[in-house]
Amino acid sequence: DIRTLLLKGFDIIGALFVGGENYEKNARKAIEASRRLRKSIFNDEGDYNMIGAAADTITGDIRFFVSDSIPTKIVEASNVFYDENPERYLWENGCLLRCELGFKLPIYLPPNKTSDIKAAVSSAINSTASKLRDPCTAFLVEGRNTSSEEAPRSTVLCSKELDFNMYSPNQMHSASTMGSTPHALSCSYFLPRRHFTSSSTARENADAIKVSVLSNQSRNDGSVPVVEYFPALEPVRLMVIGLKLDVLCYASEDFPVAAAVSRLIVPGLLDQLNAMKMAIIPELLTQSPQLSPYHFLPPGLLIPVTTIYDLKYGETEEKQGQIRKSLHLRLGLPLDRPLLRIANALTFGTKEITINSFTDGTSLLQDVHTEIPSSGVSGGFTALIDGSYEYYHYLLDGFDDNGWGCAYRSLQTIISWYKLQMYTSINVPSHREIQQALVEIGDKEASFVGSPEWIGAIELSFVLEKLLGVTCKIISVRSGEELPEKCRELALHFKTQGTPIMIGGGVLAYTLLGVDYNMASGDCAFLILDPHYTGKDDLKKIISGGWCGWKKAVDNKGRSFFLKDKFYNLLLPQRPNMV
Numbered sequence: 001d002i003r004t005l006l007l008k009g010f011d012i013i014g015a016l017f018v019g020g021e022n023y024e025k026n027a028r029k030a031i032e033a034s035r036r037l038r039k040s041i042f043n044d045e046g047d048y049n050m051i052g053a054a055a056d057t058i059t060g061d062i063r064f065f066v067s068d069s070i071p072t073k074i075v076e077a078s079n080v081f082y083d084e085n086p087e088r089y090l091w092e093n094g095c096l097l098r099c100e101l102g103f104k105l106p107i108y109l110p111p112n113k114t115s116d117i118k119a120a121v122s123s124a125i126n127s128t129a130s131k132l133r134d135p136c137t138a139f140l141v142e143g144r145n146t147s148s149e150e151a152p153r154s155t156v157l158c159s160k161e162l163d164f165n166m167y168s169p170n171q172m173h174s175a176s177t178m179g180s181t182p183h184a185l186s187c188s189y190f191l192p193r194r195h196f197t198s199s200s201t202a203r204e205n206a207d208a209i210k211v212s213v214l215s216n217q218s219r220n221d222g223s224v225p226v227v228e229y230f231p232a233l234e235p236v237r238l239m240v241i242g243l244k245l246d247v248l249c250y251a252s253e254d255f256p257v258a259a260a261v262s263r264l265i266v267p268g269l270l271d272q273l274n275a276m277k278m279a280i281i282p283e284l285l286t287q288s289p290q291l292s293p294y295h296f297l298p299p300g301l302l303i304p305v306t307t308i309y310d311l312k313y314g315e316t317e318e319k320q321g322q323i324r325k326s327l328h329l330r331l332g333l334p335l336d337r338p339l340l341r342i343a344n345a346l347t348f349g350t351k352e353i354t355i356n357s358f359t360d361g362t363s364l365l366q367d368v369h370t371e372i373p374s375s376g377v378s379g380g381f382t383a384l385i386d387g388s389y390e391y392y393h394y395l396l397d398g399f400d401d402n403g404w405g406c407a408y409r410s411l412q413t414i415i416s417w418y419k420l421q422m423y424t425s426i427n428v429p430s431h432r433e434i435q436q437a438l439v440e441i442g443d444k445e446a447s448f449v450g451s452p453e454w455i456g457a458i459e460l461s462f463v464l465e466k467l468l469g470v471t472c473k474i475i476s477v478r479s480g481e482e483l484p485e486k487c488r489e490l491a492l493h494f495k496t497q498g499t500p501i502m503i504g505g506g507v508l509a510y511t512l513l514g515v516d517y518n519m520a521s522g523d524c525a526f527l528i529l530d531p532h533y534t535g536k537d538d539l540k541k542i543i544s545g546g547w548c549g550w551k552k553a554v555d556n557k558g559r560s561f562f563l564k565d566k567f568y569n570l571l572l573p574q575r576p577n578m579v
Helices: 023-042 086-093 114-131 199-204 257-283 318-331 406-420 431-440 457-468 480-496 539-544
Strands: 014-018 051-055 062-067 074-076 094-109 137-142 154-158 209-215 237-252 291-296 305-310 381-384 472-477 501-505 508-517 524-529 548-551 568-573
Touching (some): 086 094, 209 257, 237 291, 406 457, 457 472, 480 501
Parallel strands (some): 094 209
Antiparallel strands (some): 062 074, 508 524
8 A cells, every 4th residue: 555655766765753751762662663664665675774763742852763783773864954844845846647557457257256356357457467578568758848849758668678677766866877778868868858846836736757667569570460369267257457557766867767667667556456456356246337547746744655546436435534533644745725636636747737827927916914023913813814815806817807806806815725735626716607606506697797786795605505515604793893803713713613704784895914913912913804895916015015914993093994983894704624
């Protein structure tokens, strides 16, 4: 399972033990655990130096120990340097390789002998696995186009010329000196220009060297085609299972691509075949499984992971949910976010980024509140939005909604939050699409579509439920003067739900990103994202102009931000509890 889940190309160098006060004892346990896991994954009996880290759950202190060549001896590290951006090192010095392989697997089964199923499946899969190292097999390696005028770089590697011997992972990323043959080409040759340098950009538009498996039956090696006939000794039934392998690997840019194919791609294909064999055998008596691998790079992980889903189960079915929950637990991912759903799988080289770009290609601003100064509330408790969002405001993307579209823009910001947190894969809807949704549920007449009519918190809740399946709470106050009384409730929302809030009063709507509240004095401030801004997306101008900033109900000059004579509704979207 772990071989399939983790990327080929990485080595295990240590482990972290959490809990307890005896640092050295716990570090030894971590080192032994890492050695056992490394031996299981790589079938490597080598006794390499390992790092054991021990953490105290009370103080948060972490101490690092390194094993010596003598297995029983460990030495504490005197200096530890923390990289502020470890993902940058990965993506600036390495690249991904991907191999997709689809094929039909024929299974011959005696009609009345279910006990032979395991042997039949194993035989068919073993036969397929052996062909990956067959002398007639070749591998086409292709890079992506670096420009419209330049053809993609490619080469063909023959299986008979590759070295499939077992390797030591700690030697995986050493440079090679094999001359100028195709085997000596490094991975950087196929990706001369780096397409992403961080995990976040990889999620949006991942890129990888493409490896295709070919069968070269016409090699000039003196052999001739042969047809063999094997008579069946008893009646059999033929079952054809369609399988799709999809392997993702990581290699340093100077690593020879031939070694990457023989030591990463092919072992990865074999591991995935074995994983599918274990999944096929229990299901074959009742129904044919529909197995398909997917790659994910959820927030919190620096490298992608690969999962195999059975597509005969829908994503909302309990069995599929249990599989995702198990994966979340194993990877340390939160249990209230659908990070491993198929809609959030990596798309390589073809995915257009529509969520955060205009039609003219320019990007939307994200998380503009991170640049603002403090609220001015003395001794307050600050509760903020949890996650990223995009700033939608008047005239964005050339659409003139000045004077009527503020609630639409607040809704777009809210939906962008759900998309960026991977709760949905839909694009942020336009004003017309929002209006159409309200017509479809019967809240508005058909003439509402295309009109400049306002909407409020109630309409926003209808749209969120229809498009995302999201429920909402609504808080109502009779006057803007009463809003400070709701600060404690709003702080609880940001602490437990973390979603943006829409505030609507009179003819104005705002997006609330947080509150700063002093329970003792009652002093509070509201972090407002104002959709009424009509200028260009200039962050400095937005911050200096107060379009995103802390607002008090009454400022130090006695001016009221919220109107005393207006009724206000606050829309509190809830975070879906799902994986």
